Amino acid sequence: MKFLPFGAIDIGSNAIRLLIMNAIEYPDETKFKKVSLIRIPLRLGADVFSGQRISNMKSDQLLHAMTGYRHIMNAYNIIDYRAVATSAMREAVNGQELIRKIQEEIGIELEIINGKQEAEIIFNTGISQYLDTKKDYIYVDVGGGSTEVTVVSKNQKLEQESFNIGTVRMLTQKEDEAEVDRFKAFMRQQALRLKDISLIGSGGNINKLFKLMGKKYGESINADELKHMYDYLQRFTFDERIAVLRLNPHRADVILPATKIFLRAFKYANSKRIFVPRMGLSDGIVQQLYQKYKEELVQN
Numbered sequence: 001m002k003f004l005p006f007g008a009i010d011i012g013s014n015a016i017r018l019l020i021m022n023a024i025e026y027p028d029e030t031k032f033k034k035v036s037l038i039r040i041p042l043r044l045g046a047d048v049f050s051g052q053r054i055s056n057m058k059s060d061q062l063l064h065a066m067t068g069y070r071h072i073m074n075a076y077n078i079i080d081y082r083a084v085a086t087s088a089m090r091e092a093v094n095g096q097e098l099i100r101k102i103q104e105e106i107g108i109e110l111e112i113i114n115g116k117q118e119a120e121i122i123f124n125t126g127i128s129q130y131l132d133t134k135k136d137y138i139y140v141d142v143g144g145g146s147t148e149v150t151v152v153s154k155n156q157k158l159e160q161e162s163f164n165i166g167t168v169r170m171l172t173q174k175e176d177e178a179e180v181d182r183f184k185a186f187m188r189q190q191a192l193r194l195k196d197i198s199l200i201g202s203g204g205n206i207n208k209l210f211k212l213m214g215k216k217y218g219e220s221i222n223a224d225e226l227k228h229m230y231d232y233l234q235r236f237t238f239d240e241r242i243a244v245l246r247l248n249p250h251r252a253d254v255i256l257p258a259t260k261i262f263l264r265a266f267k268y269a270n271s272k273r274i275f276v277p278r279m280g281l282s283d284g285i286v287q288q289l290y291q292k293y294k295e296e297l298v299q300n
Contacts, residue, residue: 001026004293005035007073007081008285009066011110013045013088013144013168014254015204016062018069019282020076023290032286038072040065041250044088045144045168053093062098066106079293082285083110086118087145087166115162119148121284122202123157131155136194138187138269141202141280142261144168144254147183151190161186165261167205167254180264187268199265199274205258208251210276220273223266230259 002025010017020036042062047055054062073081089095089112099110113121122141131137131152139150145166151158163183164176191197198220209229213221233256236244241252262274 005076005078006286006289007078008282009083010281011085015039015041021286048088048092049169049172066102070106080289083108085112119150119160123150124284124287136197139200140265142258167257170257184268191270197269197271199271201274201276202280205255220275222273
């Protein structure tokens with residue numbers, strides 16, 4: 001039995017994350033187990049979506065965080081890592097400048113990925129092995145700056161798309177109606193060609209909603225339950241969501257726009273249920289790193 005540690009860094013619009021995960025090679029199968037997850041609610045999107053650039057203060061915070069991540073990866077003696085940045089860094093006018101600084105001062109190679117690349121990595125979490133091969137699914141990952149969608153039918157990936165609809169974006173700027181319409185048209189198109197669509201939700205907010213509802217792994221959330229939870233959350237002020245519901249401040253504001261996006265997905269796709277496997281971008285990165293490691297092993 002072998003334990004192979006990998007690192008994944010995700011620089012998102014709402015938070016930045018470092019995931020350390022072991023690929024455990026048993027005699028008959030390989031399993032992935034999280035060792036450490038460090039999440040910092042830096043919220044780069046709040047700067048970018050309102051002022052087009054990452055402020056000096058948050059730039060410094062990002063550099064400190066990446067320095068810490070570098071040391072942690074060294075301490076775990078990881079085999080390989082990948083660091084990616086998504087929506088906020090894509091749109092920041094000083095995004096490339098920050099990437100150069102991180103490379104030169106810290107030694108971490110950070111790459112900006114586009115929305116479709118993000119959707120591809122998210123789908124690469126290995127979730128397909130848990131799906132019913134005779135049914136249709138739409139994988140919806142709601143982030144701070146964008147929402148990534150993957151359509152799967154009969155265990156075959158049909159289509160992937162990214163939309164500039166996200167929780168931090170909704171809090172900091174007026175919604176782009178054209179982008180919402182594009183999301184609606186895309187989801188309705190899937191409803192016309194597929195039958196009995198189930199949604200698969202990923203992202204910190206749907207995980208928190210799943211927990212607030214007292215759901216257990218393997219259970220689903222239906223549209224009525226999610227609408228009831230949305231109405232319930234709206235009864236509380238931001239401060240009350242922290243004091244009464246015990247939500248962290250960086251979750252208490254974005255959970256409502258996230259719920260709204262998932263409710264739209266339910267409606268537009270004419271779906272009845274959503275499953276929450278608790279996998280995301282970082283998990284997909286580790287899966288890709290492991291596959292790369294195995295391929296190089298064979299070549300050598």
